[in-house]
Amino acid sequence: MQQHPHTTGMSDPAPAPTRRRRTGRLAGLAASVAALAALGAFAGPGAHAADNPYERGPAPTESSIEALRGPYSVSDVSVSSLVARGFGGGTIYYPTSTSDGTFGAIAISPGFTAYESSIAWLGPRLASQGFVVFTIDTNTTLDQPDSRGDQLLAALDYLTERSSVRGRVDSSRLGVMGHSMGGGGSLEAAKDRPSLQAAIPLTPWNLDKTWPEVRTPTLIFGADGDSVAPVRTHAEPLYQGLPSSLDRAYIELNNASHFTPNTSNTTIAKYSISWLKRFIDNDTRYEQFLCPLPRPSLTIEESRGNCPHTS
Numbered sequence: 001m002q003q004h005p006h007t008t009g010m011s012d013p014a015p016a017p018t019r020r021r022r023t024g025r026l027a028g029l030a031a032s033v034a035a036l037a038a039l040g041a042f043a044g045p046g047a048h049a050a051d052n053p054y055e056r057g058p059a060p061t062e063s064s065i066e067a068l069r070g071p072y073s074v075s076d077v078s079v080s081s082l083v084a085r086g087f088g089g090g091t092i093y094y095p096t097s098t099s100d101g102t103f104g105a106i107a108i109s110p111g112f113t114a115y116e117s118s119i120a121w122l123g124p125r126l127a128s129q130g131f132v133v134f135t136i137d138t139n140t141t142l143d144q145p146d147s148r149g150d151q152l153l154a155a156l157d158y159l160t161e162r163s164s165v166r167g168r169v170d171s172s173r174l175g176v177m178g179h180s181m182g183g184g185g186s187l188e189a190a191k192d193r194p195s196l197q198a199a200i201p202l203t204p205w206n207l208d209k210t211w212p213e214v215r216t217p218t219l220i221f222g223a224d225g226d227s228v229a230p231v232r233t234h235a236e237p238l239y240q241g242l243p244s245s246l247d248r249a250y251i252e253l254n255n256a257s258h259f260t261p262n263t264s265n266t267t268i269a270k271y272s273i274s275w276l277k278r279f280i281d282n283d284t285r286y287e288q289f290l291c292p293l294p295r296p297s298l299t300i301e302e303s304r305g306n307c308p309h310t311s
């Protein structure tokens with residue numbers, strides 16, 4: 001649980017992240033970016049080449065994204081349902097240190113009949129990697145996916161506008177996750193608010209399979225043994241319902257059930273961390289874990305997605 005030693009610009013041994021190949025009219029922009037990076041190199045030894053202002057934490061490894069805790073110590077604050085408007089309250093997990101500036105943030109919804117406790121393990125696990133994470137309760141446990149989507153957005157608004165940690169959050173870099181109807185809700189939230197930078201539905205449930213409006217990079221987890229929201233009628237068609245041009249991925253967990261996302265799970269954690277880092281922080285150091293797609297294994301039944309990513 002030690003605080004990692006990264007301070008902006010000082011003694012950072014991480015190499016510059018690999019940039020995607022640019023072609024055509026983007027070449028001029030790439031040249032400008034390269035020129036700015038070169039200028040940064042002249043700003044002195046204390047100046048980190050500012051190629052990605054959203055990069056947080058040390059360069060990742062397979063073991064760092066699988067670990068139970070990442071480099072940041074985590075604090076939490078609970079939000080009473082009495083002060084919440086448009087959602088049911090919850091718990092905000094956040095990096096304790098203020099020395100790394102602001103962080104991207106996500107809200108996470110539980111599923112039908114479930115409470116915040118059913119997704120609580122994701123709070124400290126993701127926050128310790130450098131995110132502000134708001135695990136919420138819904139207004140009622142029977143709320144449907146469309147309502148859960150609205151509640152995820154209300155929670156993000158509370159987080160960035162009213163919460164005690166609002167000063168630690170970069171309100172332009174937000175995402176959503178959810179389990180089951182909460183996962184279906186995360187698609188609804190992305191549809192309603194295209195500025196969201198990442199969505200991760202976990203064994204999602206939604207009767208609507210058509211999502212041509214979604215512009216938010218989306219990683220869907222299915223579970224091969226899910227008998228509540230079978231992948232053939234939920235996770236897979238939901239993935240297929242996203243635009244084929246979108247940065248999207250589908251990972252089907254092997255030997256897993258509808259409720260696998262309700263307890264600590266390293267496969268969910270490592271690819272969720274990578275997706276959030278890649279698309280909320282624009283951190284291409286994590287592209288190596290997403291592309292090429294993970295191969296089938298003891299924990300992964302199958303995977304689908306576009307590689308390389310386009311945003």
Ligand code: 9J3
Binds near residue numbers: 111113182
């Ligand atoms: O949130 C969920 O677990 C959705 C699966 C479900 O119970 O649907 C029944 C209507």
Ligand code: ZN
Binds near residue numbers: 208210212
């Ligand atoms: Zn639709």
